Amino acid sequence: MIRTLASALALYSIWLLLSGMFVPFLLAAGFCCAIAIKLFSRRLNAIAEETEVLELNWVKLVAYYPWLIKETVLAAWDVSKRILNPRLPISPALVEFAPSQKTDLGLVIHANSITLTPGTISVEVEHGRFLVHALTEEGALSLAGSEMDRRCAELEVV
Amino acid sequence: MNMLIDILSGVFLAGGAFFCLVGSIGLIRMPDFYTRMQAASVTETLGAGLMLIGLILHAGLTLVAAKLAIMGLLILLASPTSSHALAKAALMSGLKPLLGPRGSKKEVPPSKP
Numbered sequence: 001m002i003r004t005l006a007s008a009l010a011l012y013s014i015w016l017l018l019s020g021m022f023v024p025f026l027l028a029a030g031f032c033c034a035i036a037i038k039l040f041s042r043r044l045n046a047i048a049e050e051t052e053v054l055e056l057n058w059v060k061l062v063a064y065y066p067w068l069i070k071e072t073v074l075a076a077w078d079v080s081k082r083i084l085n086p087r088l089p090i091s092p093a094l095v096e097f098a099p100s101q102k103t104d105l106g107l108v109i110h111a112n113s114i115t116l117t118p119g120t121i122s123v124e125v126e127h128g129r130f131l132v133h134a135l136t137e138e139g140a141l142s143l144a145g146s147e148m149d150r151r152c153a154e155l156e157v158v
Numbered sequence: 159m160n161m162l163i164d165i166l167s168g169v170f171l172a173g174g175a176f177f178c179l180v181g182s183i184g185l186i187r188m189p190d191f192y193t194r195m196q197a198a199s200v201t202e203t204l205g206a207g208l209m210l211i212g213l214i215l216h217a218g219l220t221l222v223a224a225k226l227a228i229m230g231l232l233i234l235l236a237s238p239t240s241s242h243a244l245a246k247a248a249l250m251s252g253l254k255p256l257l258g259p260r261g262s263k264k265e266v267p268p269s270k271p
Contacts, residue, residue, distance in 0.1 A: 017221070017224055017225070017228070018225060018228075020221040072203050072204075073203075073204060076177065076199075076200050076203050076204040077204075079184070079196060079197070079199075079200050080177065080180045080184075080200055080204075083180055083181075083183055083184035083187060083188075083197055083200070084180060084183070087260075088187060088188075088260060089260070090188075090193060090259075090260060091258060091259035091260065092190075092192060092193050092255055092256055092257055092258070093257060093258075094255055094257060111238075111242065112235070112238045112239065112242075113238075114238075115199075115238035115239075115241050115242050116199075116203065116234065116237070116238045117199075117203075118196060118199040118200045118203055118204075119196055119199075120196075121192070121195055121196065121199070121241055121242065121245045122242055122245075123242070123245045123246050123249050124246060124249070125242070131249075133192045133196075133245060133255060135193060135196040137259075
């Protein structure tokens with residue numbers, strides 16, 4: 001019950017943020033919409049019963065994002081240089097390696113971060129096995145036991 | 159001060175446009191599907207990111223800036239997910255990636271789409 005109310009409230013605050021018009025009609029309409037969506041999604045059972053609470057090391061997560069953005073910018077710069085180089089110096093590789101995360105959430109964050117970084121795309125994601133396509137061989141070889149792997153593992157609460 | 163912010167946001171917008179262009183050039187130059195996706199990710203990270211920063215600077219501390227920030231967050235979460243789904247679907251339907259350094263004997267020809 002508390003969770004239902006909390007998520008309806010979250011939906012309502014998103015409505016307020018996106019609408020930005022605080023006239024009574026729209027405020028009331030938003031409130032009704034939030035309640036209706038909540039009821040529909042319950043009926044559709046869209047939100048699974050065992051909804052997991054996001055258990056993460058939030059302090060580490062706050063530090064993780066700036067680092068990830070920095071890495072992304074550096075990787076994007078590297079890929080841009082390769083694109084603009086007339087010789088197109090790429091050596092695509094498919095590489096398989098074992099990530100060190102234990103939880104689903106940790107694996108998802110790691111796989112998402114790999115894909116976000118230009119030059120690498122995670123193709124298959126399973127427990128203990130990632131299949132990654134990389135634009136260069138160096139990029140492929142640096143994936144296993146990388147700093148990203150270590151940082152993602154630190155985010156987990158086991 | 160306003161002038162400074164305008165110039166700064168212009169610089170970010172121009173930078174974003176530049177990286178969108180680079181991503182598009184890469185899309186044309188790259189040899190196969192997977193490497194093209196790699197080029198496209200330049201557009202969706204640096205291209206879109208710099209443009210959003212430029213627009214947020216332009217909007218100032220308004221609701222529009224908050225919406226733009228939400229868009230940035232959405233791109234950060236959704237674009238890798240869709241890239242992953244696309245790459246996985248391609249591999250599962252049997253599209254073999256081109257591997258090895260370019261022009262070498264090791265190079266495997268791309269499979270037919």
